[in-house]
Amino acid sequence: MSLNWNDMRVFLAVARTESLSGAGRVLQVDPATVGRRIGRLEQTLGTPLFAKSPQGYALTDAGQRLQTHAERAEQAMQGAQDALTGTTATLAGQIRIGAPDGVANFLLPQVCAAIGAENPDLDIQIVALPRVFNLSRREADMAVTVSPPTAGRLTVQKITDYRLHLAAADSYLAQSSTLTSRADLGAHRIIGYIPDMIFDKELDYLSELGAPRVTLASNSVSVQLNAIRQGAGVGIVHDFSLPAAPGVTRILTDQISLTRSFYLVRHADDRRLDRLNRFATALIAGLRQEVARLESLA
Amino acid sequence: MSLNWNDMRVFLAVARTESLSGAGRVLQVDPATVGRRIGRLEQTLGTPLFAKSPQGYALTDAGQRLQTHAERAEQAMQGAQDALTGTTATLAGQIRIGAPDGVANFLLPQVCAAIGAENPDLDIQIVALPRVFNLSRREADMAVTVSPPTAGRLTVQKITDYRLHLAAADSYLAQSSTLTSRADLGAHRIIGYIPDMIFDKELDYLSELGAPRVTLASNSVSVQLNAIRQGAGVGIVHDFSLPAAPGVTRILTDQISLTRSFYLVRHADDRRLDRLNRFATALIAGLRQEVARLESLA
DNA sequence: AAAGAGTTTTGCATTATTGCAAAGGATGGC
DNA sequence: GCCATCCTTTGCAATAATGCAAAACTCTTT
CATH class of the missing domain: 3.40.190.10 (Periplasmic binding protein-like II)
Structure with missing residues (x-):
């Protein structure tokens, strides 16, 4: 006489709805069947699982202990289904x-x-x-x-979406003139794209800065970031690249903030x-x- | 179309025995039934679980992934049964x-x-x-x-088994004469049992110290420990009582160590x-x- | 090469489970 | 107090699942 695993699933539905008819609706089986399965489960386990009353089916102490295990089983079954139906084969x-x-x-x-x-x-x-x-x-x-x-x-x-800001190396900022407003940018070395090689207007970040003269340019954002890290100047960087560039700090973030x-x-x-x-x-x-x-x- | 939890149990038996007939023996059901249930489970999950051959039923990749979840479910079900049938009633x-x-x-x-x-x-x-x-x-x-x-x-x-050692309050040790060997004990106040009320020879700890004169005695170990805590002297204490006695420290542990x-x-x-x-x-x-x-x- | 043993699969009868309907009880609203 | 609604339980017919037996296949031993 061993545990019927499907009865455990019926048990959970009754525990949660507190009635045979509620569980029947959830599981789409007849309340008579639900009642019979709970009866069978209680007989198998040798202890009442519910305090039955017209007000509903309330869990007994034994039922509460069972619920913990039943929910673990449910998670395992759900995991099994997810694992198999989601990816029947790797790419x-x-x-x-x-x-x-x-x-x-x-x-x-x-x-x-x-x-x-x-x-x-x-x-x-x-x-x-x-x-x-x-x-x-x-x-x-x-x-x-x-x-x-x-x-x-x-x-x-x-x-x-992602964000971009002006940034510069701390070493650059330490030795250069003050930079506290957009107007100050004119006195600084600007790093950016090669203008005639910009292949997407959305990458024309510097036009939003009033098209300043770019003294060090590259068609590669990576080269630009490395130049910034080396203290070659100020440029626009992706926020998501900053963790890879220690010593590089965003500046004028309240005045210049781009979203792409x-x-x-x-x-x-x-x-x-x-x-x-x-x-x-x-x-x-x-x-x-x-x-x-x-x-x-x- | 939802998962039949009992089929998972059948699946585990086939996975372990690598055959329908072996699983049938383990579960005490007909191999025909085992085969039908595996077929139904594979249809429900939409993927083959076994590579079927005359040599036996070997798990596919999908089957191996399923086994992990099925075994978790099995543990939960076993735990449920143990929790309920082991103690069907409290004491x-x-x-x-x-x-x-x-x-x-x-x-x-x-x-x-x-x-x-x-x-x-x-x-x-x-x-x-x-x-x-x-x-x-x-x-x-x-x-x-x-x-x-x-x-x-x-x-x-x-x-x-449990362990006992000589111990004293830190406050006692700070103000009393040196205590670095058994010989030094003679100059100290000894706390212990009332000798003629010792009801079990195993409690006669001090006889292992050469039966020194006990200046503060009790038939209660608790009273003895409290006296030690109050700095009244040196005595044998159970190691397991020390966490309840902050400020009491074992001494001469390399020379006197009792086990009972x-x-x-x-x-x-x-x-x-x-x-x-x-x-x-x-x-x-x-x-x-x-x-x-x-x-x-x- | 043949025979025996074991396995899987399929058809059919048997058994178990489920759905359906009805009866009885409880609760809430009028 | 009565009626309507909902729930649980039980009896019975319908449905599904299982066991049994046979057929087909494979492997091992002689």
């Missing part, structure tokens, strides 16, 4: 992502590492290029962008491909979480 | 324990409180008397002793009484744990 093959180098340097490595760890047969390629990717020509399977595309048979999902957004762009036809769908879902979730985490550290 | 009524006052003061209160908390209808009486209890005359239902009895229709279980044992003595006929058996089991476990805990704090 495999090769997936190529196009991304601007800010994302490519400071976000994609750890997010893709985590995805790769859960999908050992998957090879992920991160293509960091300072230009718009042509998904129609399959230059990448998907791309992270800072503007949503307006043409082509593409689908777009917004990933997250990341989007995931895919070829429209690929929406039918389960593995790319699952990868995209994981990538978006990973990027959102990582931006939030890093910005909270900045 | 009730009254139980009287005889004990020497060291145990009665420093161990039995908390151990009996814990047992009482789990058995609200039980009244426990702790009888602390400086003499041997006569269980034949039912002076107590059971007794904690420091020597196993040699006569009478009694049963004996050893509870635990506790036993639980019961009337032989009572071995057939379940409630006394269960109480005795809990008492022994509680005492063992508490002595170990307190001695580790000392």
Whole structure:
């Protein structure tokens, strides 16, 4: 005479609804069946589980002790179902992502590492290029962008907002002239993009500063950040990159604060491909979480 | 379409025996039934759980992931059954324990409180008397002793060893003459038992010190410890009582270190009484744990 | 190569469980 | 006090699950 595991599930429903008919509605079985199963369970365990009254079915002490175990079993069963129905197989093959180098340097490595760890047969390629990717020509399977595309048979999902501020090395600030307002910027060395190589108007951060003269420029955000770290000047940085740049401090945050957004762009036809769908879902979730985490550290 | 919890149990049996017929034997159901249930479970979860071959049923990756959850559920169900069938009723009524006052003061209160908390209808009486209890005359239902009895229709279980050392209050040591060897004891005030009232030769601690003159005596270990705390002298204390006596420190531990044992003595006929058996089991476990805990704090 | 043993799978009869309906009881509203 | 509503319990028919037996397959031993 051993425990019927399904009876435990019925027991939980009665415990929570405090009635046979309530449990029957939850489980979509007849209250008569619920009553019989509780009776059988009480006989199996040799002790009453409920104090039965017209007011309802209240748990006895024994019932309360049983509930703890029954809920653990329920969690295990739910976990079993989630584990199996969510991911019937890990991802495999090769997936190529196009991304601007800010994302490519400071976000994609750890997010893709985590995805790769859960999908050992998957090879992920991160293509960091300072230009718009042509998904129609399959230059990448998907791309992270800072503007949503307006043409082509593409689908777009917004990933997250992110923040940018002026920043400089502490060593630079210590030896340079005062910098307490936008007007003071004119006396400082500015680091930024090569203007004629800016491939997305959303990256034209400095135009919001009145287009100052850029004395040290690069088409790579990573190079720009390294220059800032070396004390070469003042520039706009992503908040999410600051944890990777100790000694670099945001400045004039009350006067200059930019917000941009990341989007995931895919070829429209690929929406039918389960593995790319699952990868995209994981990538978006990973990027959102990582931006939030890093910005909270900045 | 929801998970059948009983199918999970069948799944575990197949996973472990690697066959339908093996699982059928374990569960005492027909292998045909086992096969049908596995088939139904695989349909419910939408993925194969076993790689089926004439060599046997080997778990797939999905099956291995499921097994983890299924085993957690199994533990919960086993715990549920144990929790309910092991103690279908709590202890009730009254139980009287005889004990020497060291145990009665420093161990039995908390151990009996814990047992009482789990058995609200039980009244426990702790009888602390400086003499041997006569269980034949039912002076107590059971007794904690420091020597196993040699006569009478009694049963004996050893509870635990425990340790004793010379100790004194820090305040006493600060103002008294040097005490670094047994020879120095002669110059100090000794606290101990009243010699002609020692009811068990195992309590004659001081005879192991060469029977020095006892200037402050009591038949109660508790009174002795309080005297030591008040700086009245030096005496033997149970290590397990030291956490209750801040400011009291063991001395000469490398030269004088005593070990004694506790036993639980019961009337032989009572071995057939379940409630006394269960109480005795809990008492022994509680005492063992508490002595170990307190001695580790000392 | 053949025979024996063990396993899995399938069809069918048997058994167990469930749903349905009715009866009885309790509670709340009028 | 009466009526309506809801709940629990029980009897019975319907449904689902199980055991049993047989067939097919594989592996091991002779």
